[in-house]
Amino acid sequence: MSYIIEIENLSKDYEVGFWKKKKVRALDDLTLNVEAGQIFGFLGGNGAGKTTTIKILMSLMFPTTGTARILGSDISDFKMHSRIGYCPENPYFYDYLKARELMNYFGELFGFDAAKRNRKTEELLTKVGLDEKDWNKQLRKFSKGMLQRVGLAQSLINEPEIVFLDEPMSGLDPIGRREIRELIAELREQGTTVFMSTHILSDIEALCDNVAILRGGKLAATGNLHELLTDSGEKQSFEITIKGGAAENLKDSIAGIAGAIFAAKPNGANINVLDENDIEKVLHATREAGGSLVSVQPVRQSLEEFFVKQTE
Amino acid sequence: MANPNAVSGASTFKIISTIARNTFREAVRDRVLYNLVIFVLLITASAIFLGELTAGHEARTIVNLGLGAMLVFGAFISIFVGVSLVSKEIERRTIYAIFSKPIGRGEFIVGKYLGLCLTLLVNVLVMGIGVSLAILAVGGGSLALTIWGAIALLYLELAILTAVAILFSSFSSPALSALLTFFVFIIGNFTQSLKDFALTIGSSSGKLFFDVLYIILPNLSFYSFRTNAAHGELPSAALLGGAFLYAMVYIGILLTVTILIFKRRNFK
Structure with missing residues (x-):
């Protein structure tokens, strides 16, 4: 079986202290495979290693040991990023830009012409539910929820095959959460693989096909969500x-x-x-x-x- | 699993120019160019009051004062905007969304650098025009044109200083980077003194130390043409060409080292 994300024995140590001699293991020998076309839930408590894993996959950090491949390419190959999308946790963007300008900027980095940039900007800002009157506002005037919506919109500008969402529901009100949940479900229907880390378990239950749970940087459990819940040794x-x-x-x-x-x-x-x-x-x-x-x-x-x- | 809509990404040139334009836009929106207002006020005031203080030498004084102020204003932007150029992106985490796109770290550094150079170019051009107009206002005639040779050299000096600021900011804090860049700016303008000093030192290790400093630090005194410009002199083609070549090589080395350091950085 071919996997769209392949993580092999990935570990990450952080050097801490004034002389950076002490090492803290944030991720410990993680091996994980994700199939295409599903919504994959990535769970774990605070400091479990979820964001570290995603940052390594995005080449924002380098693993201490281990390898990972996305769409068959090593994660060090940044050209592969033309086929993926990423919405960071609590996304921060250039706050001097307007929402429309930010989308336009990212579209330009993908080499889109002006017509395509405008079309994608309007389509995606509408899709994530950002009010049209806010499109021409500077991002410094945006609430956390509005920034989250822009973050999701920018992660989809290149019609990615995989989108990595780090806490995508963070900062959203209940209606916003429902809208984004529908958007994520729609992405799966279109064939996009969604790799999602979240603390909100009801969203995982409602959306995910497969999950992985991290504990202290190690993989605690992984598999089909339904099977994990019914075959967990607990008497029904x-x-x-x-x-x-x-x-x-x-x-x-x-x-x-x-x-x-x-x-x-x-x-x-x-x-x-x-x-x-x-x-x-x-x-x-x-x-x-x-x-x-x-x-x-x-x-x-x-x-x-x-x-x-x-x-x- | 091939996606018929898959995008191949922009060319390196397109990515660099997009990042550079956005950096320029950031400088404009963060009101970096507001310094021009202060500069224009300074030059206008000088043109009005200097006549009485420096009878017969108004134009020459304006050249000296104008070019000096241009260097101070420009160096201020190079150092303070330069050191925050990359560190601000890391601190504010805007870099996360950038590097999830098909952008190399080298393209990012070069784009940011060129964006600030563009900001400095607009600054220097506007300030230069201001000085030229002030010279014309006090009847300086041809000096209004001949100062542009010195302005070209001054711009190259600022371009080198910006590359120094980016290099320091790639591995140290913005405050320390600003301090180090300021030292390089000061010492760089007195590199000839370093060489002379090395000759007077008896100990061979001391001589070696100052010789190495002389080679490593940028020779910014090469770009100082203010006094000559005040006397209506134009830099020779050989001087301009040599200064340009030296700046390109020096900036190329600094940016290469910056990129090599930046490529190894983890963004926590």
């Missing part, structure tokens, strides 16, 4: 929601079911059981107590629970 449980009936009677009736958890709520209850065969026992007890079934659903481990376990 079932949540039964009932309404009506005498809750206290019901509580006594299910007391004999091993591992069952009863939680009363107004005009009903939630009951968790570990064994699928116990569902029928609970339903029987519910009917006897005069209650009725609302729903039965398997409880999957949440990404948050999985993430906490991997990073603890």
